[in-house]
Amino acid sequence: MKILKKRHIVDTRQQEHIHKGASKVPSVTLFLVFRLYRTFKDSKYLYMLLEACLGGELWTILRDRGSFDDSTTRFYTGCVVEAFAxxxxxxxxxxxxxxxxxxxxSRGYAKLVDFGFAKKIGFCKKTWTFCGTPEYVAPEIILNKGHDVSADYWSLGILMYELLTGSPPFSGPDPMKTYNIILRGIDMIEFPKKVTKNxxxxxxxxxxxxxxxxxxNLKNGVKDIQKHKWFEGFNWEGLKKGTLTPPITPKVSSPIDTSNFDSFPEDTDEPPPDDNSGWDYDF
Incomplete structure (x- = not known):
C-alpha cells in the first residue's frame, strides 16, 4: 500500500503527476508491467493498493554486483522490450x-514500475513535456523538439549500457552538463572493452x-530489436509466457518478506492537515 499526503501533493503542485501515474496502470494486464489494483482516499491521504513485487530493485542488485554479464543484461532488457511493446x-x-x-x-522477472511520467499520446503523435531522469533523457526532449515512443527506445540503449558497465554513458556533475554531453552523441562515448561488439x-x-x-522506431518496430544479433537465440516466447528461467532468483521466504528492499525508519511525523479541495474526486 502506497500512502501519499494529499496536502503535500497540493503544496508541491503534483496533482496532475499523481493522476497520470494512477490512470495509466489499472488497464495493464501484461505481467511484466506493475499492477495497480485499487485507489482509496480520506481527508488526509491517498492510498494505492499495488502489486507486491518482493524481489527488490534491479538497481540495488546492480549496485551490489557492479555490472551484469551479457546474458543477465539480455534478460532484463528483454523484459523492458516486451513491456514497451x-x-x-x-x-x-x-x-x-x-x-x-x-x-x-519473487521469481526474478523484472517489472516496470512508477508511471508518474507515462502519458497516453496515441499513435504518430508527439508531446512536448520536459521530463525524465537526466542521464536517460533523449536529445529531442532536451532540445524541446517534441518526442514520441522513440524516446523510450533511446532510454533502452542507456539502460543496456548501464547494466553492462555499472554506470550510464552520459553523466555530468549537474543536469545541464549531462544534457550537453548527451547532445554530443553516443559516438563520442568510448565503450569499455567488456561490452561486446554486438x-x-x-x-x-x-x-x-x-x-x-x-x-x-523503424517500419518493423520492436521486431528490429528482437531480431538484432545481440538477441540471437533468445527465447522471446518463453519470456512472454513466463517460462524462461531468470538469471537471478531472489530469496523470498513468504508473501510478506520485504528483506530484498532497503529498510527505512518509520514515519514519526504528525498527521498532515486535511485537504478537501476535491482535486482527487475520481480516486
Whole structure:
C-alpha cells in the first residue's frame, strides 16, 4: 500500500503527476508491467493498493554486483522490450526508464514500475513535456523538439549500457552538463572493452540522435530489436509466457518478506492537515 499526503501533493503542485501515474496502470494486464489494483482516499491521504513485487530493485542488485554479464543484461532488457511493446501498442509512452524503476517479482522477472511520467499520446503523435531522469533523457526532449515512443527506445540503449558497465554513458556533475554531453552523441562515448561488439552495435542503434533512425522506431518496430544479433537465440516466447528461467532468483521466504528492499525508519511525523479541495474526486 502506497500512502501519499494529499496536502503535500497540493503544496508541491503534483496533482496532475499523481493522476497520470494512477490512470495509466489499472488497464495493464501484461505481467511484466506493475499492477495497480485499487485507489482509496480520506481527508488526509491517498492510498494505492499495488502489486507486491518482493524481489527488490534491479538497481540495488546492480549496485551490489557492479555490472551484469551479457546474458543477465539480455534478460532484463528483454523484459523492458516486451513491456514497451505492450504500452506503445496502447499509445502510452513511459519516459522514466532506469534500474530503480525495474523491480523483480519473487521469481526474478523484472517489472516496470512508477508511471508518474507515462502519458497516453496515441499513435504518430508527439508531446512536448520536459521530463525524465537526466542521464536517460533523449536529445529531442532536451532540445524541446517534441518526442514520441522513440524516446523510450533511446532510454533502452542507456539502460543496456548501464547494466553492462555499472554506470550510464552520459553523466555530468549537474543536469545541464549531462544534457550537453548527451547532445554530443553516443559516438563520442568510448565503450569499455567488456561490452561486446554486438551489444555496442545495438546500443548505438538505439541511441541514434535522430528519432527516425532509432531501432524500435523503424517500419518493423520492436521486431528490429528482437531480431538484432545481440538477441540471437533468445527465447522471446518463453519470456512472454513466463517460462524462461531468470538469471537471478531472489530469496523470498513468504508473501510478506520485504528483506530484498532497503529498510527505512518509520514515519514519526504528525498527521498532515486535511485537504478537501476535491482535486482527487475520481480516486
Amino acid at each position: 505492450y504500452l506503445h501498442a496502447k499509445g502510452i509512452i513511459y519516459r522514466d526508464l532506469k534500474p530503480e524503476n525495474l523491480i523483480l517479482d 551489444a555496442a552495435n545495438l546500443i548505438k542503434k538505439l541511441c541514434r540522435d535522430s528519432p527516425s533512425e532509432r531501432l524500435g
